[in-house]
Amino acid sequence: MIFDALFGSKVETISSKETEEKLAKANVQILDVRTKEEYNQGHIPNSINIEVTEVENNLDKINKNNEIITVCASGMRSNRAAKKLVDLGYEKVKNMKGGMMAWKGKVE
Incomplete structure (x- = not known):
C-alpha cells in the first residue's frame, strides 16, 4: 500500500514473444507510447500511437x-504509461519488456 502510494501501481510485464503470440487473439490492444517520429520509423502492426505524455488525454481511444500491452523503445516510458492506466482503473494492462529493441516480430 505505501509502495503504491509513493511509486504507483506495480505493472505486470510480458515478453515480446508472448506479445507476438497474443496478437493472434482478439481483445488485445497494443499501445505504443513513443513519439510520432519513432512510431513512423516502425511499429507493431495494428498498434495505436499515443505519446506517453498524452495517454490521460486520449483514454477514449483505449478500450x-x-x-x-504498452510498448516504447526500451520499456521505460511504456512502464510509466501502464502504471498510469492501472491507477486510472484499467485492469488488464501489461508492459512489454525491452520495448521495440526486444521485438522480433513483424513491423509496419
Whole structure:
C-alpha cells in the first residue's frame, strides 16, 4: 500500500514473444507510447500511437475491455504509461519488456 502510494501501481510485464503470440487473439490492444517520429520509423502492426505524455488525454481511444500491452523503445516510458492506466482503473494492462529493441516480430 505505501509502495503504491509513493511509486504507483506495480505493472505486470510480458515478453515480446508472448506479445507476438497474443496478437493472434482478439481483445488485445497494443499501445505504443513513443513519439510520432519513432512510431513512423516502425511499429507493431495494428498498434495505436499515443505519446506517453498524452495517454490521460486520449483514454477514449483505449478500450478498457481489451488486454492492453504498452510498448516504447526500451520499456521505460511504456512502464510509466501502464502504471498510469492501472491507477486510472484499467485492469488488464501489461508492459512489454525491452520495448521495440526486444521485438522480433513483424513491423509496419
